[in-house]
Structures are given as C-alpha cells and as structure tokens.
Amino acid sequence: MKKFLGLLLIISISFGLFPQQNISSNIFQSSEMYNITVSGAVRSPGVYYMPPTSRVSQVIKRANAIPDSLLILEKQAKQKRRLSQNKLDEPSQRNIKLIRQADTTRIDLLRFKKLGANEQNPYLKDGDIVWVPKIDKTVSIWGQINEEGNYEMVPGDRVSDIVNLALGITDRAYTEQAYITRFVDSKNKTQKIVFNLEDALSNPHSQLDPKLKKDDRIFIRELPQYHEEYSVLIRGEVKFPGRYSIEENQTSLLEILKQSGGPTEDADLSNAYLQRRRNEDTIDPEFERLKKVPVEEMTELEYEYFKTKSREMRGKFSINFEQLWNLQDESYNILLKQDDYIYIPDKTVTVNVSGQVKNPGLITYIPKKNYMYYINQAGGFSWNARKSKIRIIRANTGEWLKPDDDTVVEIGDMV
Structure with missing residues (x-):
C-alpha cells in the first residue's frame, strides 16, 4: 500500500497535480530539526537548526561560516594571527561548554581531532547550548616531538596530555631526562623542573607525570649521536x-x-x-x-x-x-x-711551467732533468723574468723549493 501511495505521489507531481514548491516546503517542515544555541567566540552567535545526527563540531562550524564577501579579509586575519603566534586571540577548542538543561559538560574538540576521542564530540539534543570561550591558558612543547608549538591547556593537564596532543615523541627523543621551564613570579624569573619522560609517559596522571601550569614550556632533547650518518x-x-x-x-x-x-x-x-x-x-x-x-x-x-x-x-x-x-x-x-x-690522481707524465716564460704550459716529463731543461722547453725566459725568484712546487707535498743546478724536477711538479 505504501509503495502504491508513493508511486501515486510521484505521478501526481510529474503531471502537475500538486505544485512542486509546496510539496518540498511541506516535506522540509515535517522533518525533525533541533534548535541549538551557539554563543561566545564564534563568528555568528545565534540559534541554529540542526539535524538530529549533528555533533558539537558541526554546529560550531556553521556558526563560524564565512560569507564569500569576507573570505579575503579572513585570509588576511589568519595570516596576522599566524605571524603573531598568539593563541590567546583564538577561540578555545578544549574548554567548550555544552549546556543541556541543568548539566554542563566540558568539550575538548582538540582531543577529538588529534586523538579520535569521539566522546569529546557528542551528538546534540534539542535545546542544547554550546558556549565557546577564548583561549585563556597555554603551554608549549619543543624539541623531539612530532608537532612542536603552543597548546591550549585545561585544568588537570599533565605532561603526558600535551605529548599526546602533539602526536607523541620522535624516535630521536632522549626519554631519560626532559625538563619544564616554569615562571615563578609575574616577571621573567623561572625555575627548571627535571623529570624522567619515559616514566611520565608510562604512568600517565600519576606522581611521575608532572602537572602543568600556565605558560610552562616543555623541552625534550635529542639522543646523543642518534643514527648519525x-x-x-x-x-x-x-x-x-x-x-x-x-x-x-x-x-x-x-x-x-x-x-x-x-x-x-x-x-x-x-x-x-x-x-x-x-x-x-x-x-x-x-x-x-x-x-x-x-x-x-x-x-x-x-x-x-x-x-x-x-x-x-x-x-x-x-x-x-x-x-x-x-x-x-x-x-x-x-x-x-x-x-x-x-x-x-692518475699518473701525470708532465711538468707545468708557469710564469714569465715565452710558452707557459705542460711539458713532457723526462727523468733526471733539472728546472732549466723545462724552462728551455717552454721557450726560455721572457724579457721581464726575475730569475732569482724561480721556485719549484712539489706535486706530492706542495713544498716550495728554491732550486739549484742539482735539483731534479719530479713528475707533476710546477716550475
């Protein structure tokens, strides 16, 4: 019977028995939609109609949709934020509040995006309120980590939490010792906290896994001489x-x-x-x-x-x-x-005669000949030759010699 009614409806629309505009409008209005309120650090706060299968990330994405007319301005703004590297200007991804009647749940969308934690991106229900604050506190992690940089922190964060969000340590990481640089006052005075990284990662959220504070900087060093080529x-x-x-x-x-x-x-x-x-x-x-x-x-x-x-x-x-x-x-x-x-080198069978001779260049080597033989082979001295400054440069040592008549020129030497 249902198949028959469906076929009848299609035939009726095809032959113009019902206006298509009214039909589509009635179908849209009969569909169940949830009213979701989005507020805080989003581009367009307000009430959004979402399908029942929607998650928190989807309604936030809609609230941050950029009109085509503003795309160029948004790209410029993103470039400025990237250059400043100031995460405090950005909307939170880890401290989002989902308010459902009398209950409030903290949502960590970064854990959903980085680690696939589905419970941090729950399905919405009719009447939900999603509040997105700005980032309030950050920590940073540097060194042998897969994604260095600044990370938003939430209450209770420890070293293992930030390492996980940074997609883990590299093969080069020195795990016996890492350290945290922590500010101890409102100025620039700091203290260094040394800890065993392997223990921290093997025992997450234990006493071996240091708690973090605002503006902490975690440094993970490289193994000495790791696979050096x-x-x-x-x-x-x-x-x-x-x-x-x-x-x-x-x-x-x-x-x-x-x-x-x-x-x-x-x-x-x-x-x-x-x-x-x-x-x-x-x-x-x-x-x-x-x-x-x-x-x-x-x-x-x-x-x-x-x-x-x-x-x-x-x-x-x-x-x-x-x-x-x-x-x-x-x-x-x-x-x-x-x-x-x-x-x-290959076997050189020449001597190089350079400088103030008539035809400088390579001369065929003849054993036991002195420098004058090779000068004569090169056409003799030119008119401005300084004969007292003649030197032989040995090919195998680079030594400069002041020759006499008994000095034998060797293969590859320069006169």
Missing part, C-alpha cells in the same frame, strides 16, 4: 669512486681503499692524498689571526709563517699511499672522520 668521499683512480659510509674514528683509510676496489693501473699513489675538511679539526688559530693583520704590520717571522700556511692544502695528511697499499703499513692507516676526502 657518517661518510667519506673518494675520487680519482680507483675502481669504484664515490661516497662510502663509515663509523667515525673506527673505519680506516685502508678499509675504504679496499671497498672502492683499490687503485687502478693508472693511479699515481705517490701523489695521492687524504684531506680532512671538517673545520673544527683543521682550524689554525694563528693563521686565522694573521689573515686579519695587514702585511705591513706583520713581523718577518709572522709573514713567513703566513706565506707558508697560505701555500699548504688545509687539512692534508702526510701519508705514503704506496706503503699503505702495497705493504699494508699500519702507521699510515688513518682512522677516518665525517667528510674526509681521498684523492688518487
């Missing part, structure tokens, strides 16, 4: 150049040479080097001081030291790679650190 870089004439992971101060130079497949046939181990690039291990306080001193104000000894250090490769180790690789000489097997750089 150390690596070194090896370039040049090895079979597999690239970056290799190490354990700092445990992995040796020889281990990395072996991991990289060892030197190729074209490798020149006599000119290979290891450079430590981490600043704290290579800084020279005296050289750093002299860099700020004008040359004319340096003593003769300071100037010589400055010139010498300027010519050196910073952080370069004195290592005989030939003995290390061929003879496994442990005296050269340095323990490596983060960002160490290993370079194995």
